[in-house]
Amino acid sequence: MGLLGRIDLPGEAASVREARHYLRVLLSGTAYPRTDDAVLLVSELVANSVRHSDSRLPRGQVTVAVTRRSGTLHVDVVDAGSATSAPRVRAGADAETCTGRGLWLVQELAAAWGWHESEAGRVVWFQLTLSNPSTPP
Numbered sequence: 001m002g003l004l005g006r007i008d009l010p011g012e013a014a015s016v017r018e019a020r021h022y023l024r025v026l027l028s029g030t031a032y033p034r035t036d037d038a039v040l041l042v043s044e045l046v047a048n049s050v051r052h053s054d055s056r057l058p059r060g061q062v063t064v065a066v067t068r069r070s071g072t073l074h075v076d077v078v079d080a081g082s083a084t085s086a087p088r089v090r091a092g093a094d095a096e097t098c099t100g101r102g103l104w105l106v107q108e109l110a111a112a113w114g115w116h117e118s119e120a121g122r123v124v125w126f127q128l129t130l131s132n133p134s135t136p137p
Contacts, residue, residue, distance in 0.1 A: 004030070004066045011050050011060025011079070019046040019064050023075075026066060034128050037109050038073055044102035045077040045124050048087065053122065054080035063120070071130045072111070081122030087115045 005026045009015035020043045027035045042064060049055050049062045063078040089103045106113045110126040117123075 002068055004068055006063065006065040009046070009062045009064070011053070011055030011057065011062055013047075013050055015050055015062055016043055016047045019043065019062075019077075022064065023066065027073075030068070032068075032073065033130060034073070038075065038128055041106050041109060041126050041128075042075055042077065044105055045075075045126070048102055048124070049077055049079035052085050053082045055121075073128045073130075074125065075127075076123050076125045078118070078121045078123050081117065087122075087124050 005022070007019070007022050009018055020039050023039050023042050024035060027038060032038070046062055046064065050060075053062075054060060055062050057080070060080055063076075065076040065078070067074045067076075087103060089107055103113075106126050109128070111129045113124075113126040115122060115124040
C-alpha cells in the first residue's frame with residue numbers, strides 16, 4: 001500500500017471538520033472519483049471517535065491514515081478505544097434514521113470495513129473502490 005497521508009488530530013468535535021478538510025485536500029491532487037464518499041465516511045468515523053472513545057478525554061488524539069493500492073482507497077481512523085463500547089452498526093439504522101447511522105453509512109458505501117485493536121489503539125477502517133458501487137466499472 002502506498003501511504004498518501006496521515007494526520008493526528010485532538011480528540012474534540014472540531015477535528016471532524018479538520019479531518020474532512022484534510023482528506024478533501026489530500027485527494028484533490030489524485031483525481032480520485034469518490035472523494036465525496038471518502039470525506040463523508042471519514043467524517044462519520046472521526047465523529048464516533050471523539051464522541052464514543054477515550055480519545056475525547058484531555059490530551060486525547062485521533063489519527064487518520066490514508067493509503068491507496070491497486071484501485072482501492074483504504075482509510076484508518078485510530079483512537080484510544082473504550083472499555084465500555086465497541087464499533088457496531090445500530091439495529092434499525094437506515095437512511096431515514098436521524099442519529100446513530102454513521103457505521104450504517106460506512107457499511108452501505110464502503111467495499112469493506114471493520115475494526116481491530118492494535119498497539120496504537122482501536123483502528124476502525126474502510127475501503128472504497130475507485131468506481132462508484134451504483135455504476136458499472
